[in-house]
Amino acid sequence: MMTLPIIRPTLPPLDELIDLIRPSWESGAVTNGVMVRALEAEACRQTGARYAVAMSSCTSGLILVPRALNLPPGGEVIVPSFTFTATAQALLWNGLVPVFCDCLPGTCTLDPSDVERNVSERTVAICAVSIYGLPPDIHPLLEIGRRKGIPVYFDSAQGLGATYHGQSLGQFGACEVFSLSPTKVVTAVEGGLVTTNDIALADRLRSMRDYGRDPVHGEDMVDLGLSARMSELHAAVGLWSLRRVHEWGKARLTRIDVYRDRLGALPGCWVQELPEDRTTSGNYFVLFITDRAKTNRDTVYQKLHQAGIQTKRYFHPPVHEQTLFKQWTTRVSSDLAHTELAGREGLALPLYSHMTLDQLDTVCRAVEDILQ
Ligand SMILES: Cc1ncc(COP(=O)(O)O)c(C=O)c1O
DSSP states (O other): OOSBOSOOOOOOOHHHHHHHHHHHHHHTOOBSSHHHHHHHHHHHHHHOOSEEEEESOHHHHHHHHHHHTTOOTTOEEEEESSSOHHHHHHHHHTTOEEEEEOBOTTTOSBOHHHHHHHOOTTEEEEEEEOBTTBOOOHHHHHHHHHHHTOOEEEEOTTOTTOEETTEETTSSSSOEEEEOSTTSSSOOSSOEEEEESOHHHHHHHHHHTBTTBOSSSTTSBOSOOOBOOOBHHHHHHHHHHHTTHHHHHHHHHHHHHHHHHHHTTSTTEEEOOOOTTEEOOOOOEEEEEOTTSSSOHHHHHHHHHHTTBOOEETTOSOGGGSHHHHTSOOEEOSOOHHHHHHHHHEEEEOOOTTOOHHHHHHHHHHHHHHHO
């Protein structure tokens, strides 16, 4: 039993949740109903996107998007390897070939110059990822997509509440896919959201999340889909939480500042660079522990575990090193040096919106004791 878990979702008080869910419950329409529509409207309000489509998870959204964008099976999609496995697994589900590119050394987000080096006539799309809540450098990626005539979409699973050049995430590229799983700033217990300004794409995804159902003649199936609807219960939790996204984002950033101040300058350690042109959602705080530190990353992980402090080696292993991906056709950029280094050095520490300053201090002291 961990004294300090790596995450603890901030959840609505049960009595408030019961009040929210009561109308759906009593009507018997317990999936894809009024709560889901309210959540989608709130997602548009918070992100500035014109359309939002709720999904059962971010992964189901990521699986549906390539087909909704008409990406041809066998085509190559550029993705970072320094990401969560779902970004690239969704491509395998679509018969697409992931092309793993390197991340930048400071922000750990997809390196546009490596994308440029790897884009070819076989490339059918680019998918970039918010890392720990920090958006990638979006403009150069959109520019590559525009020049090559291919869509750019975003796995913004961790990025809800973040901004790029003063604009909220949710409005960039062909679409963005967010996660509402329990490890995220905003949770629906489980769930996902796809946001887009493209009405045809939104309509197609709405149909595909429900087996590809014809929106007018509901008995006919017009597309290949999934059972990826969101329940009213999940939507109620998500709505309650989404209304508080900025409040919780701020709470996390305050805690991240403490971590950065106290741990960022420990010998042999570094923290994610946060460029001035964007803000992070504050989903994770990751301390990078190099081999110049007093103790190596894996030993710090074990010692904190023994002290009841749960941490996560993150992202480790990077996707191109995962057994699954070695069994599929993929392509790997000639140099994934920064990805491999970040995968060896990164350790995510406990962080949640309602984490107390005492808890934060306990983690800081434990890490300082090991690394100072
Ligand atoms: C970058 C990234 N993509 C996708 C996912 C998958 O999200 P979900 O669990 O909602 O399917 C996650 C979840 O951790 C993630 O961090």
